[in-house]
Amino acid sequence: MSGFTGITEMQAWQAGRSLAREVYRATQSGPSHRDRAFADQIRRAAVSVMSNTAEGFGRSTSADFLRFLDIARGSAQEVKSLLILGEDLGYFDEMQAGAIRQHLEASLGRMSGLQRYLRSTTEPSRKRVGSAERRTSNVERRTEAP
Numbered sequence: 001m002s003g004f005t006g007i008t009e010m011q012a013w014q015a016g017r018s019l020a021r022e023v024y025r026a027t028q029s030g031p032s033h034r035d036r037a038f039a040d041q042i043r044r045a046a047v048s049v050m051s052n053t054a055e056g057f058g059r060s061t062s063a064d065f066l067r068f069l070d071i072a073r074g075s076a077q078e079v080k081s082l083l084i085l086g087e088d089l090g091y092f093d094e095m096q097a098g099a100i101r102q103h104l105e106a107s108l109g110r111m112s113g114l115q116r117y118l119r120s121t122t123e124p125s126r127k128r129v130g131s132a133e134r135r136t137s138n139v140e141r142r143t144e145a146p
Contacts, residue, residue, distance in 0.1 A: 007058075010053070012110040013053045013057065014110075019049055023079065027042060032086055038086065038089075042083070045075045045079045046079050048075035049107055051072075052068045053072050056072070066118050066119065069118070072111060080101075083100055
């Protein structure tokens, strides 16, 4: 098979999904849950990572896909910033923060690998996602947190 049949097969999207699940898990109860505005903001940012990866995948060109991956990367940085604030405010214990951070770094690593591949394609007007994921798999594994 030359490519993927759907977004759920992409490691970058899977990592974004894991990040969103972890953020939801950490904000379901406790101090972060009581601050609804904070919980809503960090949740929306985490969901944006996977959603923009999916939307980019659905576009017809590598350039469009890259644009949406850039948006997803910005959302991941927003999660990182809110995580730091949440730690400062005592909203997350060390274990929760560590779990979110691990998923966040994995997501950023997978997006970076995919972006590098898409930028290096010889046909920037054509999306080659299937081969992108296969070629970036090894890169992504090297960028994962231990």
